[in-house]
Amino acid sequence: MTTRLRVLDDGAWIxxxxxxxxxxxxxxxxxxxxxxxxxxxxxxxENFQSVGVDxxxxxxxxxxxxxxxxxxxxxGWIPLGRVRGGEFVEFDRSAVxxxxx
Amino acid sequence: xxxxxENWKSEVYGNEVxxxxxxxxxxxxxxxxxxxxxxxxxxxxxWGLYHxxxxxxxxxxxxxxTPNGVLEPGQLRVVGEIADEYARGPGTNPVFGDAYAxxxxxxxxxxHWIELPDVPAVFEKLEENGLSTQQACGDSxxxxxxxxxxxxxxQEVIDAWPVIRDLNERFKGNDDHANLPRxxxxxxxxxxxxxxxxxxxxxxxxxxxxxxGGDGGEAGDDESxxxxxxxxxxxxxxxxxxxxxxRNEPRFARDIDVWVPPxxxxxxxxxLSALFRDYGDREDRYNARVKFLVDEWxxxxxxxxxxxxxxxxxxxxxxRDVREEYTYNAGEGxxxxxxxxxxxxxxxNFVGLNVLVGRMGAADVLELADLAEEYGSGEVRLSQRxxxxxxxxxxxxxxxxxxxxxxxxxxPDPSPFMRGSVACTGTEFCSLSIVExxxxxxxxxxxxxxxxxxxxxxxxxHVHLSGCTASCAQPQIAxxxxxxxxxxxxxxxxxxxxxxxxxxxxxxxxxxxxVTQRVPADEVPGAIANLxxxxxxxxxxxxxxxxxxxxxxxxxxxxxxxxxETDYEDPMLHNxxxxxxxxxxxxxxxxxxxxxxDD
Numbered sequence: 001m002t003t004r005l006r007v008l009d010d011g012a013w014i015x016x017x018x019x020x021x022x023x024x025x026x027x028x029x030x031x032x033x034x035x036x037x038x039x040x041x042x043x044x045x046e047n048f049q050s051v052g053v054d055x056x057x058x059x060x061x062x063x064x065x066x067x068x069x070x071x072x073x074x075x076g077w078i079p080l081g082r083v084r085g086g087e088f089v090e091f092d093r094s095a096v097x098x099x100x101x
Numbered sequence: 102x103x104x105x106x107e108n109w110k111s112e113v114y115g116n117e118v119x120x121x122x123x124x125x126x127x128x129x130x131x132x133x134x135x136x137x138x139x140x141x142x143x144x145x146x147x148w149g150l151y152h153x154x155x156x157x158x159x160x161x162x163x164x165x166x167t168p169n170g171v172l173e174p175g176q177l178r179v180v181g182e183i184a185d186e187y188a189r190g191p192g193t194n195p196v197f198g199d200a201y202a203x204x205x206x207x208x209x210x211x212x213h214w215i216e217l218p219d220v221p222a223v224f225e226k227l228e229e230n231g232l233s234t235q236q237a238c239g240d241s242x243x244x245x246x247x248x249x250x251x252x253x254x255x256q257e258v259i260d261a262w263p264v265i266r267d268l269n270e271r272f273k274g275n276d277d278h279a280n281l282p283r284x285x286x287x288x289x290x291x292x293x294x295x296x297x298x299x300x301x302x303x304x305x306x307x308x309x310x311x312x313x314g315g316d317g318g319e320a321g322d323d324e325s326x327x328x329x330x331x332x333x334x335x336x337x338x339x340x341x342x343x344x345x346x347x348r349n350e351p352r353f354a355r356d357i358d359v360w361v362p363p364x365x366x367x368x369x370x371x372x373l374s375a376l377f378r379d380y381g382d383r384e385d386r387y388n389a390r391v392k393f394l395v396d397e398w399x400x401x402x403x404x405x406x407x408x409x410x411x412x413x414x415x416x417x418x419x420x421r422d423v424r425e426e427y428t429y430n431a432g433e434g435x436x437x438x439x440x441x442x443x444x445x446x447x448x449x450n451f452v453g454l455n456v457l458v459g460r461m462g463a464a465d466v467l468e469l470a471d472l473a474e475e476y477g478s479g480e481v482r483l484s485q486r487x488x489x490x491x492x493x494x495x496x497x498x499x500x501x502x503x504x505x506x507x508x509x510x511x512x513p514d515p516s517p518f519m520r521g522s523v524a525c526t527g528t529e530f531c532s533l534s535i536v537e538x539x540x541x542x543x544x545x546x547x548x549x550x551x552x553x554x555x556x557x558x559x560x561x562x563h564v565h566l567s568g569c570t571a572s573c574a575q576p577q578i579a580x581x582x583x584x585x586x587x588x589x590x591x592x593x594x595x596x597x598x599x600x601x602x603x604x605x606x607x608x609x610x611x612x613x614x615x616v617t618q619r620v621p622a623d624e625v626p627g628a629i630a631n632l633x634x635x636x637x638x639x640x641x642x643x644x645x646x647x648x649x650x651x652x653x654x655x656x657x658x659x660x661x662x663x664x665x666e667t668d669y670e671d672p673m674l675h676n677x678x679x680x681x682x683x684x685x686x687x688x689x690x691x692x693x694x695x696x697x698x699d700d
Contacts, residue, residue, distance in 0.1 A: 006105050008139055010386065010571070012532035013155075018136045020155055025528075025535040025569075025678045027587050027594045044587045046535070046570060047348075049387065067588050067619050072349070 003053055003083050007060075011047035014060055014080060016088040022060070022080050024048065027067070030078060031098040036071035040096060043067075049074055056082045059100060077101050107383045109140040110240065115279035118144045123221050130159045130217045130696055147241060147279070149234025150220065153213065154532040156681025159696035160190055161215045162530060164237035165227065166244035167483060168269040169251055169262060169289075170208030170490075174479025179230045180210055181466030183223055188463070190214025191694040192682035194529070196540050200463040204456055206523065206575050207286070208483045209237060209244045213530055216697045235273050240281045242272040242374065246302070248292040249482040249490055253445040256436075258308035258423060259336045261291030264366050271367050278374050282381030283389035285374060286345070289338070289366070294436050295427030298485050300353045300610050301346055301575065303391045304373055306338035311360045311420030337362040339419045340369060342403055343395030346572035351612050352392040355400040357407070360420035372411030376403070424608045430486070430563070430578055431607025432647030437561045438486050440520055441513050442499065450499055451482075451492045454508065455515040457546060458524040458539045459487025468507050476502040485575075487523055518549040521563035521580070525573035528677040529684075534568025535585035536596040537673040537683050541622065542566045548626045548669045556637050562646065563605075564629070566598070578604045580646050581629060582613035587676075588621055595674045596622045600662050602632075603650030614650070616658040622674055627665030635661040 006015040014022040023045075030041045047063040059077040066072075076099040081090040091097070103111070113121065122145060125133050133141050142152040151162040165180065172180070180202055189199045190213065203211040215223065227233060236242055248254060251262040268287065272278050278285075289306040290297025299305025312334045330336065338361050344354030361369045382388045395403055408416050428434040436443075440453040454469075461469070469489065473481050478493035489511070494502055503513060512519070522545070525531070527538025545564065555562055565579035576582035582601030587594055597619045604613030620628055640649045650658060677683040681693035 004136070006139060009532045015139060018139060023155070023678060024533065025585075025587065025676070027589070042589070044535070047387075065586070067586070070618055 003058070005051045005053060005058060007048045007051050011049065011063070014048055014051050014058070016058060016083065017086065019088070021088050022048075022090060026093060028078075028093070029096045030075065031096060032075050032078070034099060035073050035075050036066045036069050038066055038068045041066040041068065041071075043075070052077065053083070054100065056084065058083060058088065075099055103383055104386055105139075106143055106240075106386060109143050110280050112140075113144055115147055115241070115276060116274055118147055122148055122150075126217050126220045147236060147239035149237035150215070151238060153530050154528075156690050156693040157190070157192075157530070158693075159216065160213070161217065163212045163215045163220075163223065163234060164205075165210040165212075165232055165234055166237040167209060167232070168245045169247045169265045170249040170483030171262070172481045172483070173231060174474065176230055176232055177473065177481045178467060178470035179226060179232060181463050181470055183226060184212050184466060185463035187216070187219050187223055188212040188214050192685055194540065195684050196543055197460050198462055201460050202463065202466050203526070204459040204461070204483050204487045204489060206485050206487060206573060207244050208246050208249060208485055210483070211526070233273070240283050241279050241285060243284055243286050245269055245287045245289060246485060247289045247297040248294065249296070249439065249484045250443075250445070250451050250492065251291055253447070253451060253492055254292050255444040255446045256294055257292045257446065259291040259363065261289045261297070261306070264291075264306070264363050265289050267367060268370055272371070272374065278371070278378065281374065281378050282383045283386065285377060285391070287370065293423045293426040294429045295424070295431070295606055296429035296439065296485070298430065298606060299341060299344070300606055301344045301578065302354060303343065303345060303377075304370060305341040305344065305354045306361070306366060306370075307341065307422060307424070308336065309339040309360055309420035309422040310334040310336055311417060313417070334421070335362060337420065338366060339422050342373060342400070343392040345390055345392045346575060346577050347390070347570065348387060349570045350392070351572070351577050352396070353610050355395050356419060357400045357404040358419045359404060359407070360417040365414070368412055368414070369407070369416075372407050375411055376406055380406070427607045429607075430605055432563070432580060432603075432605035433645035434607075437563075438488065438520065439484050439490055440488060440515065442503075445492070448496075449492070450494045450496065451490050452494055452499075452502065452513050453484065453488055453490045454511040454513055455520050456488050456511055457519050458522055458542050460539060461489075461511070465507065465510070469511070472502065472505055472507060516546075516550040517555055517560055517562045518546045518553070518564065521561055522546045523563070523565040523574045523579070525567050527568040527585075529682070531568060533571050535587060535678070536568050536598065536622065537677045538566050538568045538574070538585070540684070541671065541673060544669070544671070545626055545629075548667075549629060552626075552667070553630045553633055555633060556640070558643065559646065576601065576604075577612040578606055578610070579613065580605070581632070582615075583625065586619050588619040590621045590674075594676060596677065598622055598625050600625070600628060602658055602662075603647050605647050611651075614655055614658070616655045617662040617664070620662075620664045623669060623671040624664035624666055626669040627667040628662045630667070631663040631665060632661045
């Protein structure tokens with residue numbers, strides 16, 4: 001089954017199968033050593049740069065800022081959720097996310 | 102690989118979108134196929150329609166492009182009537198109520214809660230009265246900005262209004278320039294105060310004199326009366342390219358060493374627009390604005406390409422500009438804005454009125470239209486500081502006009518904190534914004550007015566609040582720049598603001614320096630109060646705030662900004678983005694209204 005993924009509204013939304021699913025302006029706990037040296041970045045999601053899929057996991061590269069140390073930049077691919085039976089299920093927003101590649 | 106947006110644009114874009122838009126309006130919002138909505142919403146922007154954010158499905162923001170901010174007699178009334186009839190939705194703003202118009206930093210007008218079936222009627226009424234939404238948004242020529250009192254201003258070097266009208270007529274609806282890689286923002290200024298803010302535009306024409314070898318008057322020998330200076334130099338425009346504030350990558354427009362007489366502005370503007378169309382980046386929208394092309398090429402290469410590929414006459418080198426006279430948004434000197442009573446060159450007056458954060462209720466819009474007709478010519482103009490200007494008020498009507506009750510609310514002599522407030526749309530309607538903005542800036546201004554005294558000789562203090570890095574409130578060119586962020590307070594996520602200081606335009610423009618990050622929003626008024634206390638205590642005699650900031654390093658400035666809780670209360674500290682409408686009593690997404698019925 002094909003999954004349609006898009007970055008919409010100049011980076012404000014990730015759309016999955018024509019439905020806006022993941023928004024900017026959230027705080028995520030991210031294990032992102034490429035962004036900063038914090039054990040866990042507390043990342044303000046400011047902009048989605050690109051979206052992709054690895055098997056059934058939807059991922060995005062995110063521009064944002066770690067509010068713990070102030071580092072800004074674009075992350076590697078961060079998992080957002082899974083597509084199951086054509087439906088997108090977002091991962092728990094409070095869970096730790098790990099940059100996958 | 103072209104982006105989704107480029108693919109959608111390559112299928113249908115520009116003028117042809119209108120027919121489909123009207124078909125959808127006729128058949129109703131639900132007639133837009135689910136799998137085509139993103140594409141159509143992107144295309145609708147070209148006709149000035151933005152679908153509002155999640156939780157507000159079926160409602161649109163509608164932007165009216167008013168070139169140079171000029172509303173001819175009768176047009177403001179039309180805007181007020183449309184706002185009153187159509188700009189009402191399920192959410193009521195606790196400060197502004199229902200049905201309001203937003204005057205923007207690009208001299209345009211935005212209405213919210215517009216329903217798709219109403220669009221044809223709204224367009225018909227606008228167009229019958231000489232107004233349009235065409236290209237108010239989207240990847241093309243946006244509303245052309247400039248000194249809003251062009252043609253009337255006593256400080257004018259050259260009347261830019263005929264030039265702007267000409268550009269508007271040539272490049273609105275022009276298929277050759279309808280699909281650019283990204284937005285294209287143009288400023289044309291003829292006054293010596295810098296109020297066109299050309300430095301922050303993709304393309305800027307600024308007044309300049311030029312000695313044309315042996316044939317001094319010819320280049321400026323157009324219909325503009327009095328063009329040219331005492332030396333016989335022609336008056337025209339210097340050209341700058343590649344300014345803009347968005348995406349944490351602010352740039353001032355770069356001087357490409359070109360002077361152009363008024364009659365050749367369309368050739369140069371069209372040439373540069375075509376250059377952007379042909380060479381701009383269509384594979385990465387974050388890298389698409391012309392400022393990045395200028396970064397990559399350099400100003401000399403832009404000039405050379407323009408000369409070799411896009412114009413068929415020899416470009417003149419830059420002329421003698423008047424930038425040393427620029428005061429608008431400069432942070433010091435006279436006429437930082439156009440508020441108050443000013444002389445027109447015909448002996449009448451224009452009166453700039455403060456519209457706090459640019460928002461005015463429909464009833465007030467209509468009353469202002471009445472006053473403009475009663476005391477002036479009926480014309481009203483919009484500034485880039487979100488304010489309105491009533492023109493053509495004769496001396497003998499001035500006192501009576503200034504006594505009108507409406508001007509108690511929209512004052513020609515407001516508190517510096519009211520006068521200096523600019524705010525973008527924010528999470529009330531915008532997808533990109535991280536924080537609530539307009540109502541928050543109103544609360545900030547009121548608190549500062551009640552609690553903080555500026556030094557006696559400081560009568561202007563600009564605070565700009567932008568919800569995100571898109572920078573629609575132009576935060577980088579304010580005394581105090583506020584930009585939406587998040588932080589944690591007592592472990593919980595709260596809306597916060599980064600604080601920048603000392604930005605401004607003028608002869609030597611400078612962007613604000615971001616000195617204090619992620620201040621919880623409820624501590625920002627206290628931070629500004631403490632900052633102003635330090636400024637008052639430690640400034641040199643007569644020193645402007647911008648000069649004060651310039652002589653301190655960032656650690657010193659950070660120390661002046663002491664975030665502090667005060668009696669200011671912020672009811673919107675929570676994540677307003679997770680609401681369907683921040684001010685609704687039941688604001689969760691589950692309580693979002695259904696798509697409006699197609700009736």
